Amino acid sequence: MARTFDVRRQTGFTTIAAICFALLYLPIMTLVVYAFNAGTSIAIWEGFSLRWFEAAWNNNQVIEASWRSVRIASVAAVLATIAATMAALATTRTKPYRGLAGKYAFINMPLMVPEIVVAVALLIFFSRIKIATGYTGLGYLIAAHTAFCIPFAYLPIRARLESMDQSLETAAADLYANGWRTFRRITLPLLWPGILAGLMLAFVISLDDVVITEFVKSGGQDTLPTYMLGQLRRVVTPEMNAISTVFLLLSIGIVTLFFFMSRRK
Amino acid sequence: MPDQPGSTAIDIVRVSKVFGAGADQVAALDAVSVAIRENEFFTLLGPSGCGKTTLLRLIAGFDFPTEGHILLHGADIGTLPPNKRPVNTVFQNYALFPHMTVAENIGFGLEMLNKPKAEITARVSQMLKLVRMEALAGRRTSQISGGQQQRVALARALAPQPKVLLLDEPLSALDYKLRKEMQIELKRLQNETGITFIFVTHDQEEALTMSDRIAVMSAGRILQIGSPRDIYDHPAERFVADFIGETNFLAGAVESLDGSRARVRLKSGAVLEAAVPEGFAPNGEATIVVRPEHARLAEGEGAALAGTVETIVYFGTDTHVHVRLDDGGAFTVRRQNSRGGEDVPAEGARVAIAIPGAAAQVLRD
Numbered sequence: 329m330a331r332t333f334d335v336r337r338q339t340g341f342t343t344i345a346a347i348c349f350a351l352l353y354l355p356i357m358t359l360v361v362y363a364f365n366a367g368t369s370i371a372i373w374e375g376f377s378l379r380w381f382e383a384a385w386n387n388n389q390v391i392e393a394s395w396r397s398v399r400i401a402s403v404a405a406v407l408a409t410i411a412a413t414m415a416a417l418a419t420t421r422t423k424p425y426r427g428l429a430g431k432y433a434f435i436n437m438p439l440m441v442p443e444i445v446v447a448v449a450l451l452i453f454f455s456r457i458k459i460a461t462g463y464t465g466l467g468y469l470i471a472a473h474t475a476f477c478i479p480f481a482y483l484p485i486r487a488r489l490e491s492m493d494q495s496l497e498t499a500a501a502d503l504y505a506n507g508w509r510t511f512r513r514i515t516l517p518l519l520w521p522g523i524l525a526g527l528m529l530a531f532v533i534s535l536d537d538v539v540i541t542e543f544v545k546s547g548g549q550d551t552l553p554t555y556m557l558g559q560l561r562r563v564v565t566p567e568m569n570a571i572s573t574v575f576l577l578l579s580i581g582i583v584t585l586f587f588f589m590s591r592r593k
Numbered sequence: 594m595p596d597q598p599g600s601t602a603i604d605i606v607r608v609s610k611v612f613g614a615g616a617d618q619v620a621a622l623d624a625v626s627v628a629i630r631e632n633e634f635f636t637l638l639g640p641s642g643c644g645k646t647t648l649l650r651l652i653a654g655f656d657f658p659t660e661g662h663i664l665l666h667g668a669d670i671g672t673l674p675p676n677k678r679p680v681n682t683v684f685q686n687y688a689l690f691p692h693m694t695v696a697e698n699i700g701f702g703l704e705m706l707n708k709p710k711a712e713i714t715a716r717v718s719q720m721l722k723l724v725r726m727e728a729l730a731g732r733r734t735s736q737i738s739g740g741q742q743q744r745v746a747l748a749r750a751l752a753p754q755p756k757v758l759l760l761d762e763p764l765s766a767l768d769y770k771l772r773k774e775m776q777i778e779l780k781r782l783q784n785e786t787g788i789t790f791i792f793v794t795h796d797q798e799e800a801l802t803m804s805d806r807i808a809v810m811s812a813g814r815i816l817q818i819g820s821p822r823d824i825y826d827h828p829a830e831r832f833v834a835d836f837i838g839e840t841n842f843l844a845g846a847v848e849s850l851d852g853s854r855a856r857v858r859l860k861s862g863a864v865l866e867a868a869v870p871e872g873f874a875p876n877g878e879a880t881i882v883v884r885p886e887h888a889r890l891a892e893g894e895g896a897a898l899a900g901t902v903e904t905i906v907y908f909g910t911d912t913h914v915h916v917r918l919d920d921g922g923a924f925t926v927r928r929q930n931s932r933g934g935e936d937v938p939a940e941g942a943r944v945a946i947a948i949p950g951a952a953a954q955v956l957r958d
Contacts, residue, residue, distance in 0.1 A: 493688065496690060501674065513701075
């Protein structure tokens, strides 16, 4: 019998893998290490200190921008997840028809359209509304974030719906459940891990966004990423590293939490 | 004949089902009519694609007939959604709700019918007892074996006391021994509950052992309806004779017809008395079937057929003797084995085959 093909035994596999991992994680490790630098440089190590974490904590602009990021991400993620759940139900719990594939593409459009195009379009569109209504609140950012988060929430929810045994819903109908009760008692509980995954993904994507936020935000509406971008144009201190490190830990924390929540049965 | 009196539970009246449209149209059911009696264990038997599952789905309400009517105790239910039909289904893959316990699964239907809590509790424990699952009431359905899941699926479908229980090949996922046990279990449940069972299977043995009556289906039509004995001993069409059990086919001609009996002349020249199916119209040529265990190996003259033994296959309980007939055809005789019983002829030996009067059956086609 021929030995099964194992890509790990190919010449150079280990080297290539090592390079890829190094490119991915060395910069992040460096960033995290220099967050604890006692000096003011992000390149010269001068000893261990927590001073930059303290500085960030006492920086009102950082706290404000963070709080704004979290508010936008929470609202946008919830709205996007609700819309994505309805879209996923509409595209999976139906008889296949001509144009269904086109509908998938339509829903996932934000993944394919260049972000900068969307950003410019929203800038122009929202500025008209601003002039017409005079409203300059966070609503514009929330609407923009909701829109580009929908496909990220849609994908895991649809995947879950497609892998779900549809005979369960048939069985519920057979056992006298109407459409709404079938959804409440069968579909929704079984879909829940998918919805949580979609929510988490949408939240992280929103939290992370720079391009669209930068174009859509009004004055004094910096989110944490746009604030950091603004700071980098001036003097760079390890405070940026410290903020990024907290951000990283938070993201890992959220992902881990949702991972275990969705696995619990 | 298990010709129980009793009113009709389900009346299928000229039901057709067409899938697809235009050039891709497939007729899954073609003007099927059948009346299923109350308290009956009725089986839809046929190969995959014959339309048996489609018919079951139409009765359940998961799909709707293109034409025709489905009556339940005289009322047309053909257009009602499944949750409005007092009919429950045991699914092939059981379709148990994985996020609920065994007891919650069983109580689901009653809960959806808005029955009071106390009634649900009482009924669930009664059902658990009926399928002998009391000890596992609190388990998740993923924590029980395939046979136990089968019992829960049965209890869940029986709990709301449906007028008719539909079973879609429910035993096909079980291994041989468990399947035999569940066959007996199903018969017991049907007797104890008195509910009409409509059972779909492609397994002819299962159909013969469990059913009061069987409808044999092929290509969207019902070919024959009858008791297992009827279907086995008096197949009306070639497909039925071939699909159920093993059969010898002989070519012949009908010489005279007298009610349900006919005198047929075989190609070998022998003349036999044979049973004739309903609606038989003689047109000279006819096919006659004889079950292998109904024929005997004989000696000397007076036998219907003669030939040479080709192969002998030992099966433990019986032995199959494959004979090449003098006219070129093949014929199999099955003999029950017994301790120190008579000897089987050797391969290559000349034998005669006797066909008793009640053994031969003329086919309609």
